[in-house]
Amino acid sequence: MRISVLTIVRGRQTHLENQLRGLLRSEIYPDQWIVVGMDQEVQIAVDKIMMEHSRTEQKVRDRVAVAGRDSIDTCPFEIRTSRVDGDGRQLPLAEARNRAASLCQTEGMIFLDVDCIAAPQMIGTFRTTLKEQPRLWMGDVRYLPAAATEGGWQMPSLFKHAVDHPLQPILQPAQRIDSDRYELFWSLCFAITRDDFFTIGGFDDSFDGYGGEDTDFAFSACQAEVPFGFVGATAFHQYHAVCKPPLNHFEAIVRNAIRFQNKWGVWPMESWLNAFADRGLIRFNPDANKLVILRNPTAEEIRSSETQTPAGF
Numbered sequence: 001m002r003i004s005v006l007t008i009v010r011g012r013q014t015h016l017e018n019q020l021r022g023l024l025r026s027e028i029y030p031d032q033w034i035v036v037g038m039d040q041e042v043q044i045a046v047d048k049i050m051m052e053h054s055r056t057e058q059k060v061r062d063r064v065a066v067a068g069r070d071s072i073d074t075c076p077f078e079i080r081t082s083r084v085d086g087d088g089r090q091l092p093l094a095e096a097r098n099r100a101a102s103l104c105q106t107e108g109m110i111f112l113d114v115d116c117i118a119a120p121q122m123i124g125t126f127r128t129t130l131k132e133q134p135r136l137w138m139g140d141v142r143y144l145p146a147a148a149t150e151g152g153w154q155m156p157s158l159f160k161h162a163v164d165h166p167l168q169p170i171l172q173p174a175q176r177i178d179s180d181r182y183e184l185f186w187s188l189c190f191a192i193t194r195d196d197f198f199t200i201g202g203f204d205d206s207f208d209g210y211g212g213e214d215t216d217f218a219f220s221a222c223q224a225e226v227p228f229g230f231v232g233a234t235a236f237h238q239y240h241a242v243c244k245p246p247l248n249h250f251e252a253i254v255r256n257a258i259r260f261q262n263k264w265g266v267w268p269m270e271s272w273l274n275a276f277a278d279r280g281l282i283r284f285n286p287d288a289n290k291l292v293i294l295r296n297p298t299a300e301e302i303r304s305s306e307t308q309t310p311a312g313f
Contacts, residue, residue: 003108004032008096022117042081090209125233139189171232185218209252245275
């Protein structure tokens with residue numbers, strides 16, 4: 001099976017370049033790396049990273065020797081880039097993922113958020129799993145502390161310092177767990193066949209901005225009878241500060257929660273909505289299906305919600 005890695009990005013240039021460094025250290029290269037910029041052109045310092053990689057990785061040095069050159073000016077897999085533009089306020093996450101899928105020319109697709117680095121076995125594990133048991137597979141994301149990817153990082157150090165997320169299953173390498181808990185799906189690292197992605201209908205781009213679009217995609221997979229599961233295909237989440245609760249995405253989360261409830265009859269992101277209610281930002285009564293915005297968070301409230309937790313969650 002041919003397989004590609006699909007990524008969407010706005011900003012996060014260092015994260016994007018670290019993702020390329022990770023792909024170059026994979027045991028199996030993707031056939032394509034597809035990167036879609038949101039409200040920006042995609043800029044990737046491929047030549048610089050290939051030169052850097054050629055000095056440290058034996059397999060690349062061997063390629064240089066065979067080619068009779070002292071540098072590498074091409075990547076060992078195809079890189080395709082594109083751009084989608086939103087309204088300038090909210091990230092067009094669903095539209096960007098759908099654009100990446102439309103550019104993909106392989107049977108297997110791995111969606112990997114820009115702040116994730118593939119472990120060397122990730123692509124091979126996903127490819128084998130999709131070939132033997134096609135379904136919607138969520139990978140095993142482990143979280144890195146601050147500074148873990150600064151400087152000339154190496155994979156053994158990432159394995160050493162990464163930690164599991166407490167809300168997700170703890171998996172052994174390549175372990176598979178079938179699941180009907182579609183609500184546990186997160187879109188930061190997952191694999192699916194191209195046929196199943198389009199059977200589901202892709203991501204619903206009426207979900208504008210952050211929150212809810214990945215749970216909606218999982219519910220659509222369930223409705224389309226595409227099975228779900230977890231697999232020990234490891235990726236490393238690069239550290240960045242987060243807001244807890246995500247007051248910086250307040251408007252999008254509330255809007256998308258209402259959209260989700262109207263579509264599916266249940267409320268998503270209830271812990272966040274309850275946290276907003278506790279702060280007097282909304283009136284939320286899930287039993288009565290009522291959500292009313294009382295006020296927006298202030299700039300100071302958003303700043304004070306930013307947390308520097310050791311693993312970024």
